[in-house]
Amino acid sequence: MPGYRPEPDRDSRAWWDRLARHEFAVQECDACGTLRFPPRAFCAACRQEGWHWRETVPEGTVESWIVSRRPFVPGHRDPYLVVMVRLTAVPGALVYGNWRAERHPEAGERVRGTFTQVDEELTVLDWAPESRIAIRSDGNSPAR
Numbered sequence: 001m002p003g004y005r006p007e008p009d010r011d012s013r014a015w016w017d018r019l020a021r022h023e024f025a026v027q028e029c030d031a032c033g034t035l036r037f038p039p040r041a042f043c044a045a046c047r048q049e050g051w052h053w054r055e056t057v058p059e060g061t062v063e064s065w066i067v068s069r070r071p072f073v074p075g076h077r078d079p080y081l082v083v084m085v086r087l088t089a090v091p092g093a094l095v096y097g098n099w100r101a102e103r104h105p106e107a108g109e110r111v112r113g114t115f116t117q118v119d120e121e122l123t124v125l126d127w128a129p130e131s132r133i134a135i136r137s138d139g140n141s142p143a144r
């Protein structure tokens, strides 16, 4: 497998395990309730260590993106597009992932995460336009 492969550490291993079960969660501080991502040992707002997972929907808006011409994320040919997404649930948090659409993203565009299983041990979160999902829903609507 070419290129970079995420290496879970003490703080992020449980997050990757959840992702493999198609669960998306951020940390919530036990003391002040601040949500945070990526996983860290203590709260940047109040410096307390107690926290728990808060499951949330992987939704956000496109902050920026790059077109990569070298293999960096496993399971993809280059060039490919990586987006930086600002989470709706945690406005201070940015999440990076592969872009899943035939066109380029637009700044501020609403997107939704999709779980992509790379192999038996690794699942990654990719991002697709929310509008594409909405169109699919409309197509199934009996009201039309």
Ligand SMILES: [Zn+2]
Pocket (backbone or CB within 6 Å): 029, 030, 031, 032, 033, 034, 043, 044, 045, 046, 047, 048
């Ligand atoms: Zn806190």
